Amino acid sequence: MSAKKSSANRRSNPSDRAAISRLSAYEMLALPSPSAVQNRPARSVRRQRRRAGGMLPRALILYAEARSLGRWRRGDRWSCSVVPLGHHPQSMSLRSEIAEQPAVVRRLLDEGWPEARALGRALTRVEHITLAARGSSDNAATYGKYLLESVAGVVTALAAPSLVTRYQAPPSYAHGAVIGISQSGASPDVAGVVAEGRRAGAVTIAFTNQPRSKLGRTAEYVFALRAGPEHEVAATKTYTATCVGLALLAATTAEARGRSALSLAGLAEAVDEAVNAGRDVERLARAIGHAPTVIVLGRGYLYPAALETALKVKELARVWAEPYSSADFAHGPRTLLRPRTPVLLLTSRGATEAEARSLVASLAERGARVYAITNDERVAEKAREAVLLRAPVSETLVPISFVVAGQQLAVALARRHGRDPERPAGLAKVTRTL
Amino acid sequence: MSAKKSSANRRSNPSDRAAISRLSAYEMLALPSPSAVQNRPARSVRRQRRRAGGMLPRALILYAEARSLGRWRRGDRWSCSVVPLGHHPQSMSLRSEIAEQPAVVRRLLDEGWPEARALGRALTRVEHITLAARGSSDNAATYGKYLLESVAGVVTALAAPSLVTRYQAPPSYAHGAVIGISQSGASPDVAGVVAEGRRAGAVTIAFTNQPRSKLGRTAEYVFALRAGPEHEVAATKTYTATCVGLALLAATTAEARGRSALSLAGLAEAVDEAVNAGRDVERLARAIGHAPTVIVLGRGYLYPAALETALKVKELARVWAEPYSSADFAHGPRTLLRPRTPVLLLTSRGATEAEARSLVASLAERGARVYAITNDERVAEKAREAVLLRAPVSETLVPISFVVAGQQLAVALARRHGRDPERPAGLAKVTRTL
Incomplete structure (x- = not known):
């Protein structure tokens, strides 16, 4: 087995070696020779994994997925280009799924x-x-x-x-x-x-x-x-x-139905930008720090993005993140605001921008610490910290890329709270509710 | 003015005197002679109040409302029978509205x-x-x-x-x-x-x-x-x-539409029972104590009751109360449970009873403190504290009376946290969202 390990190392390029060096001991031992999987379609690798009861090494799966995603280039051998491992081996796979x-x-x-x-x-x-x-x-x-x-x-x-x-x-x-x-x-x-x-x-x-x-x-x-x-x-x-x-x-x-349709132009680029906003997200997570509660606000198309970002923060960081439509927030929940309560505002240029800008001001007046994921420079300036996503995309589609930044924020907060985002306490992948 | 005050006192029966003794100094001074309003319809009293910019004394309004509700009996003069003041003058009017x-x-x-x-x-x-x-x-x-x-x-x-x-x-x-x-x-x-x-x-x-x-x-x-x-x-x-x-x-x-209709039989009695459950509600509030967060669960018809109970607890007690459908709770938010987290379960006999009973057990296993508002004796027995409401009413309508118990719980928790439920911080009665 050790022979396989060294052969894998020998064949790989420097960044691959760095990636492989972060794999667990078990994964290193089980690492197959690239030639064993190189020419097999992802489908067959997945089938093999299923038969083995999910015990095939993760590296193999990553490889197969990289190929199935078309990110595997022929000369690449063990290039895990689809898996930006980052600096936190404990969240390697979640980060790879986010990056995909x-x-x-x-x-x-x-x-x-x-x-x-x-x-x-x-x-x-x-x-x-x-x-x-x-x-x-x-x-x-x-x-x-x-x-x-x-x-x-x-x-x-x-x-x-x-x-x-x-x-x-x-x-x-x-x-x-x-x-x-x-x-x-x-x-x-x-x-x-x-x-x-x-x-x-x-x-x-x-x-x-x-x-x-x-x-x-x-x-x-x-x-x-x-x-x-x-x-x-x-x-x-x-x-x-x-x-x-x-x-x-x-x-x-x-x-x-004979209505004017929706253009999806720019969407992939916007998601690219959000995946690459890691540094800004880290700064935002540092600012939120160890606050035990966070309010997440979004209006209109960004309301579901607030719901999902709050759910991810709850699942991964175990922080009480409460999502609201900023319109509903005034009907009662506003009373939860105390000095220094962190409020994360998801807001975009367009129909709700004036409202959002004045909301930032009024929340700050009430003593809240206001943070934003936004494409509105004026909101980003007024907030204490912001992830500013500038890629041009329809106001209708902005929520897709904003949630990607929200996912990364949840991972970063989890790490700050010392939690393993790949093993959220007490949750299962498939929840079979009747 | 003092003449009017004493005349009001002289004419009232003992329970009226007790009620009046709890009015504020301003209200005592401004108390009109009953004969001034006795024969005027509530409508005209309200109009007068509007003209006076809302500055007419509350006693006058209570009187007019008592009449408009048909709770004013002719010999009653200043009987505030519609206003069970309870022991907490600071929440007098909210309690009266709940009791109505x-x-x-x-x-x-x-x-x-x-x-x-x-x-x-x-x-x-x-x-x-x-x-x-x-x-x-x-x-x-x-x-x-x-x-x-x-x-x-x-x-x-x-x-x-x-x-x-x-x-x-x-x-x-x-x-x-x-x-x-x-x-x-x-x-x-x-x-x-x-x-x-x-x-x-x-x-x-x-x-x-x-x-x-x-x-x-x-x-x-x-x-x-x-x-x-x-x-x-x-x-x-x-x-x-x-x-x-x-x-x-x-x-x-x-x-x-030619479908079998819904019977509303027993509904008023069920709401009566909930209004009169004050002692059990107090015991429940004492058990929840000063917990800074509460999870409120309901399934099916009781899901909106969980939403509303949590909103009332947030508005009045400023406690982070998070509502969930118990079916959605397993998808992520369950991870918020820590040992001794209070969980308030709203659940009734009927289609979801088996599920609710096993939920009580599984929540307790995870270390949660489980409380209930329920008509299911077995759930009430298993929970640490419960408000058991037995009045027979359709499973479809139970949420109406359960929320009334939830309102009282929010008032009781507010008082435990030293908050004035009549003046929730930062909220207005009418929220004009556009």
């Missing part, structure tokens, strides 16, 4: 349109849409509601799954569509709502990373998230993939 | 059906319903969504008001209904969504305590909440009135 997001977005924009067009045509005449999801997927669904209502023009509800699974009293989904969202496709309640929709004659669609899952088999149409395997408990690339998929769907549905 | 709720519920059940039937007929053929609201009213709207979907069978969405007010990109509300909910009727964003619905040809309805408000004038139909004036910042009786109104609407819409 530009590639995931590009792949969806390259390959997703034909699938989305078929779905858009199916939604041409529906009277309403219901989105069923849990956890992070539910936050993506909330974003989907904004997109489908404003871009496609269709009244869109979030399902109350218990009405199907517990009370056997769902509404009539006839004349409508039901879209189930689950990265694993294994949530019985989400599949249950879709099954009820199908029974009622609704158009049914699954958004999932596992098209052959229960959810995938239940729905009439499947939109594959194409995010590659997501091993970490915290959903990152599947969240982003869901948002991009919903944006494609909103755009094609708008087209099919 | 059985009367408000009875009034709606007596008078609300004809109005609700007209609305139900208007909703006979709509394809979908959108509810627009903020703050507490938004929690009532979430409850309304459950009722309208399960009882009336219509897909029901919560509006994203910013799509109307900020982005000028609402969905098409044609073929649907838009229901705006606002106790004051003064929220421009809620009225804005209803105006957009009316423009699109939707059936539009206002649920408001002020039928002549902007919202009331904007909608085609008005359902008057009949809760009487609500002076306190925290919405209590208007919340309950909204929930009862939505239950009436769900029942009449079900009838009009």
Whole structure:
């Protein structure tokens, strides 16, 4: 085994060696000769891993994923270019999944349109849409509601799954569509709502990373998230993939219904920029420090981004992060503000910019420490610290890249609190709620 | 003036004297002779108060409200029977508004059906319903969504008001209904969504305590909440009135659409029981003590009750109360649980009882301190402390009485934290979000 290790080291270039040096002892021992996997498709490597009960070394998977993402160049041997390990070996894999997001977005924009067009045509005449999801997927669904209502023009509800699974009293989904969202496709309640929709004659669609899952088999149409395997408990690339998929769907549905469609230009570049904002994110995390509570605010399209950023902060850093629409914040929760309470504001140029700028001022007056993830230089100047993301992209799509910065903030805060973001306490990857 | 004061005292019965002795010095000085108001309708007293810039003494208003609620008996002079002052003068008026709720519920059940039937007929053929609201009213709207979907069978969405007010990109509300909910009727964003619905040809309805408000004038139909004036910042009786109104609407819409309707039998008695559960609520508040954070869980119909209870605890006690559907709690937020974190579970007998009982056990295993507001004796036994509400009422309607217990818990916690629940820091009664 040690021979294999040294041969791997010998063949790799300097940055690969640095990457490999951060692998665990077990992974080093188990590192195969690159020639053993070099020419095998990712699919077969994943199959082999499944058979081995998930015990194949992570390096092998990283390699296979790098190839499947098209980031593997022929001369590259063990170039883990898709895995920027950063300085924190304990969050290596989560960081790699976060860093894959530009590639995931590009792949969806390259390959997703034909699938989305078929779905858009199916939604041409529906009277309403219901989105069923849990956890992070539910936050993506909330974003989907904004997109489908404003871009496609269709009244869109979030399902109350218990009405199907517990009370056997769902509404009539006839004349409508039901879209189930689950990265694993294994949530019985989400599949249950879709099954009820199908029974009622609704158009049914699954958004999932596992098209052959229960959810995938239940729905009439499947939109594959194409995010590659997501091993970490915290959903990152599947969240982003869901948002991009919903944006494609909103755009094609708008087209099919004779409305002006949505341009996705600049989206991949915006996500690139957010992935590379690590230094600013670290500064922001340092400023928030060890505060036990954080308020996360977003308005309009950025409200779901506030929900998701707060969820990631809770999951990974175990900090009480409370998300609010800044419009709802004044109705009660504002009273939680104490001097020095950190408030993270997600805000973009456009329809809500004036409001956001005055909000920064009024929060600061109340003694809050105001931080921002924004593309608005004036907000960035007024905030104590900000991640300023300048890539030009539609106001409608900004939330996708802002959440990527939020994910990194959650990882950075977790590290500051001494938590391992790859092993969030008491959580499982697939939550099977009925 | 002192003559008037003594004359008021002379005429009142012993419990009135006790009540009056707790009024502030200003109120004592300004106390009018009962004969000055005895025969005037509440309406004219309120008008006089408005003209005087709200400076008429509270006693006068209480008197007028007691009359308008039918709780004034002719021989009663200064009987403040509608105002159970309790032992805490600082929360006198909020407690009185909480205590009025059985009367408000009875009034709606007596008078609300004809109005609700007209609305139900208007909703006979709509394809979908959108509810627009903020703050507490938004929690009532979430409850309304459950009722309208399960009882009336219509897909029901919560509006994203910013799509109307900020982005000028609402969905098409044609073929649907838009229901705006606002106790004051003064929220421009809620009225804005209803105006957009009316423009699109939707059936539009206002649920408001002020039928002549902007919202009331904007909608085609008005359902008057009949809760009487609500002076306190925290919405209590208007919340309950909204929930009862939505239950009436769900029942009449079900009838009009040929579905089996909802029985509201026992509801007023259940609210009575909750108002009178003060001693158990105090014990619960003592057990929660000074914990800086509380998790509030509810599933299904009780999810909106968890939202509203947590909002009240935040508003009044300034405690970080986080509400979750117990189904979503496993997706991330569960990681916030630390040993001795208080978890308040709202749960009822019926479709979710088995799940709730096992949840109590699993939360306790994780070291949480589990408390409950419930009608399930087994949950009450397993929890450290519980408010057990036994009045028989449909599983669908239980959330209305449970929230009344939740309001009292918020008041009790506020007092334990030394806060004045009548003057929550930094909040205004009417929040005018655009």
